[in-house]
Amino acid sequence: MLILAGPVGAHEHDGGSHPERPARVGAVLQGIADLHLGSDLLTVDAPPATRNDLLAVHDAQYLDELEAFSRRGGGELDPDTYVTGTSWDAALRAAGAGLAAVEVLRARGEGVAFVAVRPPGHHAERGRGMGFCLLNNVAVTAAALASSGARVVVVDWDVHHGNGTQEIFWDEPDVLYVSTHQWPLYPGTGRPEEVGGVDAIGATLNVPVPPGATGDVLRQAMDDVIAPAVESFRPDWVLVSCGYDAHRADPLAELALSSADFAALARGAAALAPSPGRLVLFLEGGYDLQAIRRSTAATLGALVGDAAQPEEPTFGGPGSEAVRTAGRDRKRAIDEAWDRVLGAGSLDAPVTRRRSTY
Amino acid sequence: MRTPRRIAVGYDGSPDSEAALRWAASLSAALRATLRVVHAVGLLEHARLAPLAAHEERARALAAEEGMGDARVEWCVFDGDPGSVLRRAAEGEDGAELLVVGTRGAGAHPGSLLGSTSLGLAERAQVPVVVVPVP
Numbered sequence: 328m329l330i331l332a333g334p335v336g337a338h339e340h341d342g343g344s345h346p347e348r349p350a351r352v353g354a355v356l357q358g359i360a361d362l363h364l365g366s367d368l369l370t371v372d373a374p375p376a377t378r379n380d381l382l383a384v385h386d387a388q389y390l391d392e393l394e395a396f397s398r399r400g401g402g403e404l405d406p407d408t409y410v411t412g413t414s415w416d417a418a419l420r421a422a423g424a425g426l427a428a429v430e431v432l433r434a435r436g437e438g439v440a441f442v443a444v445r446p447p448g449h450h451a452e453r454g455r456g457m458g459f460c461l462l463n464n465v466a467v468t469a470a471a472l473a474s475s476g477a478r479v480v481v482v483d484w485d486v487h488h489g490n491g492t493q494e495i496f497w498d499e500p501d502v503l504y505v506s507t508h509q510w511p512l513y514p515g516t517g518r519p520e521e522v523g524g525v526d527a528i529g530a531t532l533n534v535p536v537p538p539g540a541t542g543d544v545l546r547q548a549m550d551d552v553i554a555p556a557v558e559s560f561r562p563d564w565v566l567v568s569c570g571y572d573a574h575r576a577d578p579l580a581e582l583a584l585s586s587a588d589f590a591a592l593a594r595g596a597a598a599l600a601p602s603p604g605r606l607v608l609f610l611e612g613g614y615d616l617q618a619i620r621r622s623t624a625a626t627l628g629a630l631v632g633d634a635a636q637p638e639e640p641t642f643g644g645p646g647s648e649a650v651r652t653a654g655r656d657r658k659r660a661i662d663e664a665w666d667r668v669l670g671a672g673s674l675d676a677p678v679t680r681r682r683s684t685y
Numbered sequence: 686m687r688t689p690r691r692i693a694v695g696y697d698g699s700p701d702s703e704a705a706l707r708w709a710a711s712l713s714a715a716l717r718a719t720l721r722v723v724h725a726v727g728l729l730e731h732a733r734l735a736p737l738a739a740h741e742e743r744a745r746a747l748a749a750e751e752g753m754g755d756a757r758v759e760w761c762v763f764d765g766d767p768g769s770v771l772r773r774a775a776e777g778e779d780g781a782e783l784l785v786v787g788t789r790g791a792g793a794h795p796g797s798l799l800g801s802t803s804l805g806l807a808e809r810a811q812v813p814v815v816v817v818p819v820p
Contacts, residue, residue: 406730514765516769
């Protein structure tokens with residue numbers, strides 16, 4: 328069963344010739360239609376996130392200023408990011424869609440949810456929108472789950488590092504943020520040495536890969552670095568920041584994946600979930616409409632039982648050594664972080680933290 | 686406090702960044718420091734969907750007007766958000782010991798936190814940060 332939350336942004340939040348455009352959601356819907364799911368598709372509406380939902384991950388002043396800016400008609404937030412008169416309402420529904428998906432999955436106890444929304448979210452920090460993102464959609468859902476006592480992993484395979492999600496959960500030990508991304512590339516964060524704050528050492532995991540990396544490199548990252556860390560973390564929920572801009576046809580980056588590679592990554596993410604009904608994918612980037620359509624069909628087909636793949640998996644690009652190096656650099660950074668924390672202990676302030684294993 | 690030998694300034698072609706560059710170049714000339722002019726390449730500029738401005742030529746000309754010899758001006762271009770790129774310019778053994786930014790970069794909004802690089806940089810940078818207002 329596929330739970331489709333949304334769609335949001337198929338018509339509103341339109342920046343004209345900007346690549347982050349309403350037609351992206353249309354391409355997602357075409358990809359889902361290609362699967363001919365019939366009664367295996369359940370569409371749920373996306374209600375607006377509440378103020379309290381948003382305050383878990385964003386500063387009040389930023390929310391107030393963003394809403395007012397949109398209500399005045401908007402403009403440029405930065406050279407990459409636009410706001411229109413309809414952006415605030417779209418962003419609220421985009422941020423609320425994941426919560427609706429979780430509610431349905433909880434009630435059914437089975438299925439996979441796809442949150443088909445824009446504007447995307449993973450670059451949005453607590454106090455700042457950027458990189459086409461206004462509100463951090465996946466973070467809103469992750470924070471709500473964590474506040475209910477769940478342990479959450481966010482797997483981000485968008486071609487860009489999700490600096491916003493990383494920043495929001497930097498010191499949150501119950502949310503493990505995992506990212507594969509092209510390096511170097513915007514936003515300039517996401518090195519393996521970034522492993523989390525002192526209260527969450529190891530709860531951030533970054534695997535940067537070079538331009539030209541193919542699907543086998545991302546699968547290696549998933550199998551050799553990400554899966555062991557997630558298994559040690561023992562999540563209750565798996566959320567995916569599902570960008571399709573690592574596709575070889577994407578105009579904004581230089582990775583070389585095919586739609587079939589996203590299917591393999593999706594199967595890898597599903598294997599990390601502790602039980603059925605605990606996997607939610609959120610649309611992030613992806614700017615080639617045909618690639619979005621094919622990749623959506625391949626991703627969701629792999630998760631709901633239709634293995635049809637219009638493209639072949641890719642092999643042979645650079646990055647295998649980068650994945651191995653990332654694993655080593657991460658381990659060293661975690662050891663050094665713990666040495667700093669434990670070395671800072673004293674009789675007046677005894678160290679009570681327990682060294683994590685992930 | 687040690688006199689900075691390397692000073693980095695963020696430059697995006699906006700009037701605020703020009704003011705910051707002039708201030709940083711003037712200080713660098715007085716201190717005989719190296720001036721590292723840093724330009725952050727965003728999503729659209731990376732994809733050539735935004736015009737590639739002749740930033741380097743303009744930046745070097747502004748620095749020269751403030752008395753900086755061209756040999757001590759480094760032009761650095763990195764993919765990334767301006768804040769993270771400037772923080773990176775201050776890392777490592779040859780990292781900048783002082784960061785300089787304008788009050789507002791391109792696309793930012795007076796009287797608002799929206800689009801502000803300088804505030805985030807001041808919070809997170811590991812070296813002193815100077816925020817230069819437009820005169």
